[in-house]
Amino acid sequence: MAERGHESLEHAADMGIRGWGETPAEAFEETAFAMFDLIMDRRGTEPENDYYLSIGGRDLTGMLVEFLNELLSLADIEDSAFVSVRIERLEDDGGEYDLDAVVGGIPRDRCRKRLLSEVKAATWYGASVEREKGGRWVAGCVVDL
């Protein structure tokens, strides 16, 4: 059984993020965790509020970039730092994908000391969502810091 996990990768002035799992949804969740870990020290935190996010698109890579950017802008608008994410649905409906997710956050005022860096955006640079030979899904891109 493929494990799931995430990491950040060196990328010159910016940072690469990568997540993997058994399904595209798990790989998306893990990539989001990799991004959250750049923004905040999440160790030992519990979400205080839930937020809901839905996006649609035509390809998984585009969906990944949009998903990560939606998380960044939602966090700003809600003045929140995100610590958890669960993808409820990531379906291929005849070439059109739909994604629904629940994101757990903490108001920034209550976790300011844990905040690390601002991520400006998820970029298309090095962006991909692929299934490896072993069956594991791997997603990632470069984020602008």
Added chain:
Amino acid sequence: MIHEEKPKAMKVEVRKIGGFLWEIPRSGDMFVPGRIYADDESMRFLLEESRTKQWDALAQVRNVACLPGIVGASMAMADIHPGYGFPIGGVGAFDPGEGVVSIAGVGFDINCGVRSMVIDVPKERVELNRERIADELFQSVPAGMGSTGALRLSVREIDMVLREGAAFALERGYGVEEDLEYIEEGGAVDGADPEAVSPRAKERQLRQVGTLGSGNHYLEVQYLDEIFDGKAAAAFGLSEGGIVVSIHTGSRALGHQIGTDYQSVLRKASQKYGIPLPESELIAAPIQSPEGRRYISAVRAGINCAFANRQAISGLVRDVFKRFFHLSDAQIRTLYEVGHNNLKMETHETPGGRRNLLVHRKGATRAFAAGRDELPARYREVGQPVLVGGTMGTSSFILTGTEQGMADTFGSAVHGAGRIKSRKQALRDYRGGDVIDDLASSGIIVRTHSRKGAAEEAPGAYKDVERVVAIMEGAGVNRRVARLHPMICIKG
């Protein structure tokens, strides 16, 4: 896909064509050659990266040369390092009729730039009070991830920010009227269309006008330690030992969201108009297409947002110094403000005659030579001040443009030292607390919201700014006017 190791070697051919100038000869899909300002050591480093790492600034210079309508050359200044799509330090000018506008040539921090102010207070008084001044600035200027500004705006007011730029902040009581004359473009560009900016981008900005941000953004109190060009320094009102405050920030979340929103718009446009993409991040739209025009007017709104942001912060800084040292407004003067992530329609003399060009500068500063109408009357005889940030521990420079720079680089300059170590490498090599303590022992007071950020921004993570500037001066493109040494550094 992102890999730690580069999957296969990709060869970029370079040849030296001047003391500090290298060329990637035109070949394959390139419309123009690539030109890189570097000394032998920097070029060895770039070639080594090109061979061994996945990221490759030289390949990025070459890729930009493949975009339709590019004029002259795809260029990189001496602070070149890998970005996404364009290299940082990259300059690309495009024909407004046949050319394209590329999102990677502007980046997500639209009109990120530097404002420098000359403060009429003796260096000794600042030295004696540096801890207290650092505390006051740290308390007064919102910095760090998720910080919010004193200006709480409505969407209607954000639309005003996007049209009016620095003047909006001035009307709200930040700064003085004279500031506007010493901001590039007078603190607002024409052609900004708030309608081209998404409601979400505006919503993200409601509480962010007047915030410094994090990462490499900073507020620094500096003293002038050496003058290289007496005539220009006199015109700029600079003297040895004088105090300068520099503010480095940009358009904050609004700029980030414009970049994000137009990624998908320009991606579709690239397909629609059949623009060949040498790499996925170099998405672009014809300048004359509806998508291209709309993106340009959104960028112009982002440019104005950054002008307003720096004006607001300059007002906060002004108030701290006025209060602390009992200064009058006349004793605090804006030296200049200039951006380094920009998209500008400019007139340039080219071998084919005088032309309007859309100039992308990604991590590169406009550096106009003497005589240009765009410059304030006071500086017109010596050229535009170019504000080049160093690191927390090293000097910053004030440069000016040259005639050769106008001809060779469309009037461009470096914007900083340029990163040499990845953030991850910097985190392995330095501890934030040690960085701050080391700087304190050499007399530089750092106040930061993030110790991790201090490690990422350690002086050793950057190229030697002295060398970067020497390359540009050696090539005749920029001229050194003065060097500034840091005393207090406020980081996000």
